[in-house]
Amino acid sequence: MTTAYREPEKGDPLVRLQRVVKTFHRGSEDLTVLDGLDFEIPTGSFEALMGPSGSGKSTLLNLIAGLDRPTAGKVLVAGNDLGAMNDGQLAAFRARHLGFIFQSYNLMPVLTAAENVELPLLLTRLPSAERKKRALIALRVVGLEDRVNHYPKQLSGGQEQRVAIARAIVNDPTILVADEPTGDLDRKSADAILDLLVRLNTEFKKTIVMVTHDPAAAERASVIRRMNKGVLQ
């Protein structure tokens, strides 16, 4: 596999965006969502990104996560220039550095909780026994050690999201990105998820970027940034 990443150096901000432009082409129309955005996230931060729908939060998150490339400007994550990478290099970058938490969990319905969590480790050279052990540890961290062999449809929404979080942390990523992680959950389950994210940030020193509509969720982050029409305020 192509590996174009390098380890972060001391003093680097983990994420640095320089004059980032993102333009979508929809038919003959051009829609510039981000127009010269400058933005940094220091290592160890837990940032909440708020703002009205359509303001470009997900677009920004996708750029940081290496799911998309900027139209212009630089996106540097852990020292990697994501705009300069090809699809294969971006995939390797994501496998090594990213942990994803989606609004609708995105578990594989045909795989058990443990198998879902193990997925990212299949991209490493770890032997099977070690992969299984680590998946179990991750499930223990999210408090689901008693649901290891359950399939997603046998779990509640909150439990599914906890499995997804276990999957996001199992490969010890450099940064966790979460797009509306509590958007589909009731208050109680949402709070449990937020407790977990806070714990991952404080106890496991994970850098987290979370997009959310929910002010109560944003409150739990260490930094709240507001976005409006592609501009951070």
Add this chain to the structure above:
Amino acid sequence: MVPLSYSVRNLRVRATTTLATALGVGLVVFVFASVLMLGEGITRTLGRAGSADVAVVLRDGADAEMSSSIELPAAGLIMNAPQVRRRADGRPDAVAESVVVIILDKLGTEGVSNVAVRGVTDDVLAFRPSVRVIAGRAPRPGSDECLLGASIRGRFRGLELGQSFEVKKNRRLTVVGIMADGGSSFESEVWIDRNVLAAAFGRESVVSSVRVRLASSGAFEALRSSLEGDRQLAVDVKRESVWYEEQSQGTSMFIKAIGLLVAVFFSVGAMIGAMITMHAAVASRQREIGTLRALGFSKKSILASFLFESVALSLLGGALGATASLAMGLVRFSIVNFASWSEIVFEFAPTPGILAASLAFAGAMGLFGGMFPAARAARMNVLDALRG
């Protein structure tokens, strides 16, 4: 790599679709395997007319008895070769025969067709113990009486017990017996006295073939090298069983070619079935594909995963079809054999090679049918896929 269990379990989850698609593939594989088994069966059935301990000697380069001629003195030389078994009376266990083709009116349908006429000597039934007279009696030697093969009985004018036919203009022969030989091609012949045939067709000094029973099975190579090594004889020596198998190859290949054409034709349908199924699978799992890509799985591993799923699906069908084709082993099949112009009963003969080829064929259908859907899955934009 995306785990194989992911593909297999997805097949299991949509069991009905999987089974329907697999049955389509299975049907094609069934046809494919059955045809190969029939071809194999034809080869074996025709080969049955020959025995392994008998050698056939023909004129060098002749591929059928009809086109072969051996001078009588040469025939005597061949029959007295040391590798030939001796009968109790000390004479060689061998026959020299002439074969010609005559044209007779067909019964039941318009037109004429060929009938093979074999001029035999009076020891023919002793030489071929598997041939039995099932009706009437054996002809008297040197007479105008003849023995008729059971499978052409009643299919030509005059070819019936007690009736007569013209072997040559103004040369009338009477059928006094019917013979059977376990469905071998001898059942499609008329056997008459060799001297009668020789006189009627002006073949007094030659025969078509010499058959000798070997003193031992291992004597064949020695016989062949000594006879084929004799330039003046100019003959080919073959084991009778091998020779019949070779003769059956034309018919067998024809059946196989037609059958494989049909199988390939239908396989297009099965491949389209697999393609539709896999397209639906890719469409309904877009978000899962997007998620796998986001986690860092490469386009190639997505491609491989869906190709594997398609091949596994087809192999399931292939296994069903191949298993069903084994049941054809119980079926007997009757067709016209182009080498002897008569109907012969064949069986379907399965071999490990045929089963392996059937599975490979199924796998290939899965590979080609799954190619486009898998490529579509692999090429999907990650973000579009994640949006489902």
